[in-house]
Amino acid sequence: MGQSHAGNVEVLHYWTSGGEAAALAVLQKMMKDEGHTWTDFAVAGGGGETAMTVLKSRAISGNPPSASMIAGPEISQWGDLGVLAKLDTVSASERWDQLLPPVVADIHKYQGSYVAAPVNVHRINWMWMNKSILDEVNGGKVPQTWDEFFAYMDKAKQSGYVAFAHGGQDWQDATVFEQVALGVGGNEWYQQAFVQLDPKALGSDTMTQAFTTFKKLKSYMDQGMPGRDWNLSTSMVIDGKAAVQIMGDWAKGEFAAAGKQPGKDYVCAAVPGTQDAFTFNVDAFMMFKQQGQDAQAAQQDLSRLLMSKAFQEEFNLKKGSIPARPDVSLARFDSCAKQSMADFQASAKSGTLVPSFAHAMAMQPEVSGAVYDVVTNFFNDNDMNAAAATQRLVSAIELVK
Numbered sequence: 001m002g003q004s005h006a007g008n009v010e011v012l013h014y015w016t017s018g019g020e021a022a023a024l025a026v027l028q029k030m031m032k033d034e035g036h037t038w039t040d041f042a043v044a045g046g047g048g049e050t051a052m053t054v055l056k057s058r059a060i061s062g063n064p065p066s067a068s069m070i071a072g073p074e075i076s077q078w079g080d081l082g083v084l085a086k087l088d089t090v091s092a093s094e095r096w097d098q099l100l101p102p103v104v105a106d107i108h109k110y111q112g113s114y115v116a117a118p119v120n121v122h123r124i125n126w127m128w129m130n131k132s133i134l135d136e137v138n139g140g141k142v143p144q145t146w147d148e149f150f151a152y153m154d155k156a157k158q159s160g161y162v163a164f165a166h167g168g169q170d171w172q173d174a175t176v177f178e179q180v181a182l183g184v185g186g187n188e189w190y191q192q193a194f195v196q197l198d199p200k201a202l203g204s205d206t207m208t209q210a211f212t213t214f215k216k217l218k219s220y221m222d223q224g225m226p227g228r229d230w231n232l233s234t235s236m237v238i239d240g241k242a243a244v245q246i247m248g249d250w251a252k253g254e255f256a257a258a259g260k261q262p263g264k265d266y267v268c269a270a271v272p273g274t275q276d277a278f279t280f281n282v283d284a285f286m287m288f289k290q291q292g293q294d295a296q297a298a299q300q301d302l303s304r305l306l307m308s309k310a311f312q313e314e315f316n317l318k319k320g321s322i323p324a325r326p327d328v329s330l331a332r333f334d335s336c337a338k339q340s341m342a343d344f345q346a347s348a349k350s351g352t353l354v355p356s357f358a359h360a361m362a363m364q365p366e367v368s369g370a371v372y373d374v375v376t377n378f379f380n381d382n383d384m385n386a387a388a389a390t391q392r393l394v395s396a397i398e399l400v401k
């Protein structure tokens with residue numbers, strides 16, 4: 001398969017941390033094994049904001065890569081530009097419609113045709129806890145409520161640890177804020193506010209309470225927090241310097257790359273108040289129209305590999321996520337991945353599966369950009385009160401939606 005047309009793929013991504021790079025290497029090797037060459041187009045910056053900006057400038061100059069990482073509804077905006085390659089042949093012969101749950105499939109189609117291949121489901125509402133710190137200062141008890149969580153933060157701080165590992169970058173602020181908001185306000189309110197953009201929910205006291213709780217976390221962070229990359233904060237938890245990080249399960253890729261195991265070295269648990277919910281994002285590779293048979297054949301092979309069982313198993317073992325294909329065996333996966341899958345299925349049934357706005361799943365980029373600004377400005381401004389942040393959020397969304 002594919003060998004008759006050895007071609008090159010240029011792939012834009014932002015997977016530059018240790019765990020991310022190890023996961024991507026699985027794909028690079030599989031493409032090479034099929035006889036293709038890989039041009040790596042890495043744009044550093046967690047969450048992918050910079051990568052998306054670079055992608056736009058490449059596409060505007062008429063020279064997009066073969067494939068780009070992407071997530072969520074932004075795919076349809078690219079579809080409107082007429083630059084995407086349709087994956088009808090490979091998706092039909094590999095039966096993607098039969099393999100993917102419709103909610104996942106639909107995001108990756110434009111006008112009925114697949115234009116992107118989904119590779120995983122990341123869960124965002126996770127806490128990553130250093131186990132020996134949890135044992136030492138909290139008797140191994142995982143905090144279940146915000147009160148318990150802050151009591152744990154106090155004890156960790158008093159014992160000389162960095163209680164909360166965070167990196168002050170807008171997307172990381174938004175990631176933590178959305179989890180606090182979900183934990184404080186619950187699933188229904190989260191959907192009204194951040195998915196339906198209902199001004200009443202956005203301007204509610206619950207939002208003010210979410211902002212207040214979010215700002216409270218700041219007193220548990222260390223001096224090195226501003227601007228720090230997410231994976232360096234994960235390392236602080238891995239190395240026993242910090243007690244907890246709230247981050248999507250790409251953080252688990254860092255623990256895995258460092259040879260750490262859940263239950264032994266670290267503990268994964270849902271963010272307080274979000275135990276019954278599942279905030280998700282799906283990483284996908286979107287394909288651009290290519291000139292020349294070899295490049296097209298290589299792109300088709302790339303698409304086929306991305307959705308193959310073998311790739312989704314090996315890749316997700318390293319990435320920290322669970323496979324997008326529900327038929328991949330989890331036998332080789334760890335307990336956090338198994339819990340993620342169980343909670344994903346349970347939330348899908350009970351209607352508590354919520355798209356992450358911090359990771360491009362709930363809003364178009366103009367809207368999430370406005371939310372990022374309000375959240376980050378509030379977080380960095382020690383004088384702004386939470387009620388003012390709520391008002392700013394309502395007005396900012398009104399302007400862009």
Ligand code: BGC
Pocket residue numbers: 014020045046047048071122250281282283359
């Ligand atoms: C992506 C992950 C990535 C993380 C940090 C998220 O938006 O979905 O694949 O590892 O950002 O860069």
